[in-house]
Amino acid sequence: MKTTDPGPLLRVRNLTVTFTERRSTPWRRPGAVTAVNDIDLDIEPGGTLGLVGESGSGKSTTARAVLRLVRPSGGSIEAAGFEVGSFGRRVPIAYRRAVQAVFQDPLGSLDPTKVIGDIVAEPLGIHFGLRGRERDKRVAELLDQVGLASHHGGRYPYELSGGQRQRVNIARALAVEPKLIILDEPVSALDVSVQSQVVNLLEDVQERTGVAYLFVAHDLAVVRHASDRIAVMYRSRIVEEGPADRICERPAHPYTEALLAAVPDPDPARQRLQRERRRELRAAAPAAGPRPATGCPFAARCPHRMPVCAETFPGWTPVPDGGRVACHLFGGEGTARPSDTHPDYQETSR
Numbered sequence: 001m002k003t004t005d006p007g008p009l010l011r012v013r014n015l016t017v018t019f020t021e022r023r024s025t026p027w028r029r030p031g032a033v034t035a036v037n038d039i040d041l042d043i044e045p046g047g048t049l050g051l052v053g054e055s056g057s058g059k060s061t062t063a064r065a066v067l068r069l070v071r072p073s074g075g076s077i078e079a080a081g082f083e084v085g086s087f088g089r090r091v092p093i094a095y096r097r098a099v100q101a102v103f104q105d106p107l108g109s110l111d112p113t114k115v116i117g118d119i120v121a122e123p124l125g126i127h128f129g130l131r132g133r134e135r136d137k138r139v140a141e142l143l144d145q146v147g148l149a150s151h152h153g154g155r156y157p158y159e160l161s162g163g164q165r166q167r168v169n170i171a172r173a174l175a176v177e178p179k180l181i182i183l184d185e186p187v188s189a190l191d192v193s194v195q196s197q198v199v200n201l202l203e204d205v206q207e208r209t210g211v212a213y214l215f216v217a218h219d220l221a222v223v224r225h226a227s228d229r230i231a232v233m234y235r236s237r238i239v240e241e242g243p244a245d246r247i248c249e250r251p252a253h254p255y256t257e258a259l260l261a262a263v264p265d266p267d268p269a270r271q272r273l274q275r276e277r278r279r280e281l282r283a284a285a286p287a288a289g290p291r292p293a294t295g296c297p298f299a300a301r302c303p304h305r306m307p308v309c310a311e312t313f314p315g316w317t318p319v320p321d322g323g324r325v326a327c328h329l330f331g332g333e334g335t336a337r338p339s340d341t342h343p344d345y346q347e348t349s350r
């Protein structure tokens with residue numbers, strides 16, 4: 001069950017998750033949905049990988065597979081020294097301790113009948129056998145670590161703001177000293193002004209504890225702020241990955257460009273470019289439609305599509321300045337040239 005290879009903290013290889021609907025209902029026909037299709041991910045100890053993509057691209061299913069809340073149909077997941085595929089029906093408590101999660105809905109994740117101090121204290125009793133004063137002291141330390149005064153320990157979840165509740169969820173995850181925290185849309189439910197406070201807090205916590213994050217979000221601006229590396233997911237596939245700054249400043253994949261075109265930019269010249277790009281994308285094709293069984297999942301929306309795009313999913317091509325892209329524009333064998341599709345790259349790479 002435990003691996004001996006020290007490798008990355010999280011190593012996902014060829015992960016595929018298919019949901020099969022056997023019964024016919026008025027709202028669903030029998031059939032299979034491949035929510036995650038043959039993806040690879042790596043996170044180094046203490047690092048943050050942002051997993052970004054629009055709704056329905058398979059981000060949460062990936063996160064849930066790592067947490068072993070869904071069973072993959074193919075591929076492997078190694079996390080914190082465990083081979084997740086070797087688990088039976090019961091996930092070892094040591095894995096639950098090593099890999100924690102914080103979800104989108106800060107209120108729904110907290111027991112409404114318990115005060116904050118008891119919520120944070122619970123895992124300390126379960127995992128470390130802490131009791132009495134020793135436990136109270138640790139609860140106060142954890143609340144302090146996430147920027148909450150100790151008197152918050154006596155309040156119920158409904159008495160706190162959304163940002164404060166998410167701080168409690170982070171404190172509870174930290175209580176068991178995890179190696180990896182899966183953050184599934186951790187700030188999406190919060191006011192924009194509070195979002196950056198919580199992202200900054202996560203950064204502080206990482207500096208102090210060395211914990212790694214898988215940061216799942218649909219908002220590229222938030223993911224960039226939070227991550228060292230970013231993997232871009234579209235309709236079950238990873239289409240590009242690399243250092244966060246390179247992905248956001250010199251995207252290679254047309255879908256990454258589309259995501260960036262949707263992020264508001266204060267610079268008027270860049271706003272103009274973004275508008276042009278959005279127009280191109282709208283002109284290219286409809287946003288939705290059935291998932292293609294073969295080929296690039298973005299082909300139907302891509303302004304640069306070629307006949308081959310509908311036929312085969314492209315291989316990986318390395319990108320200058322880091323990372324790689326899965327796009328037929330870049331040939332698959334040669335070296336990617338993001339400047340072929342992205343005018344900003346031409347300016348910055350001269």
Ligand SMILES: Nc1ncnc2c1ncn2[C@@H]1O[C@H](COP(=O)(O)OP(=O)(O)OP(=O)(O)O)[C@@H](O)[C@H]1O
Nearest residue numbers: 019033035053054055056057058059060061062218
């Ligand atoms: N339990 C399930 N049974 C059947 N289909 C599912 C199940 N869970 C997810 N799906 C489908 O898998 C696809 C990916 O869903 P997923 O929730 O992973 O996407 P996401 O990128 O996290 O989107 P969102 O940000 O909206 O949560 C969707 O088409 C979804 O309908």
